[in-house]
Amino acid sequence: LGTTVKYHEQELVSLLKAREEKSFAYLYDNYSGALHSIILQVIPDQELASDVLQEAFVNIWRKIESYDSSKGRLFTWMLNVARNLAIDMLRSKGYQNSRKNQEFPDPVYFEHVAGSTQLSVDNIGLRKAVEKLKSEHRVLIDLAYFKGYTHEEIAELEKMPLGTVKTRIRTALTQLRSILA
């Protein structure tokens, strides 16, 4: 790794659209860690998170044509691609079933889970910022952002009026902005 190139976003996007290999390399080197982090915050299982990360990069590469810079930064778009894929995985049948299986008292598997494959995700990425919120706000952000529930689903889950869910999430989000800034 000799020369460090720094692309402007616009430049990078046109290189990506031109399917230049060096643009992929740049994208990966600069963003894989951040995207890996957001995926892990949704899917704590490292192996599954790796699968999602791979899928995310393939999707970003293929769907770069649909990225519209007037609607946000490239990173914002990629972050949402990664989060959406992770949530798809989280809500898939296969994943739900593997969760259920873990509840069986299989000592070998248990050790495996408790040992190396799962990270404590409370201390990474956005979750670290979310941890600083009041618990009533934290729960709602967890459901909405990290679990992908709609406001309507949350209202039902938390037995709360839809209006309250919306207001609390908005309040939590503005607080999150000041934490991030």
Next chain:
Amino acid sequence: VNIEQYISSGIIESYVLGLASPEERLEFEQRCSQYPELLAAREAFELSLEQFSQAQAVPAPAGMKARIWEEISRADSHPGKEKAGPGIPAPVRPIRRDWWRYLAAASIILLVTSTLLNIYFYRQYQGSLARYESLFANTQETARQNRTLQTSLENSQSSIRMMNDSNMAVIALAGRPLSPSSRSTIYWDRRTKDVYLLAGSLPRPVSGKQYQLWAIVDGKPVDAGTFDLGPDLTLVRMKNIPRAEAFAITLEKAGGSNSPTLEAMYVMGRI
């Protein structure tokens, strides 16, 4: 619109983090093009999100970069000339998606139509089946009646053939005082000496009783067999009687008697 209030409402974070509803997104995008301060606030939040995320990055597993590139190049080389040059938009996707959409719509229409037709034909089938079953039952009944008639006709025809036979001696038995209007007829084959009886107009016996034919031979009654009154007028074959002067019918207990009850004589005729 109070744009300051809108900016601090949480909509920016909601939009950027992908939590806004489609309507909210649309409204937000419109306002971004209208209010530069909103756009600036959005970009500021995006930047702080990106910086924070980069600071919190978790390195991806080793070897993943090469794996992903391999998958990308493999998939890219397959669609053929699709390595579209820079600036050339790929119109292939939307058209294909539309094509699928039409195909899906057509499939659904076909499915619905087919389901409705299935219901319609099933009803038709149920109706036809019921009609078929009733027709089949009718046919069975008709066939049964036909067989009965056939048998009856065959009996009558064979009776008529025998009555018409020139070798048959015909002996009319006339009603006795007990039943003056009764008539019976004996057909006696001269060669075989077989006796056939046409019961004629005997009254229907009470239960437990049966008619018995007697041949009078040398002044003495000889049993020629018992008989029942059938539904049809047919000849009933009785016992073989080689020789007789007269025939008579009495009403006896069921199964017949050894000697006739003379008071219960209904008809009689001499040869």
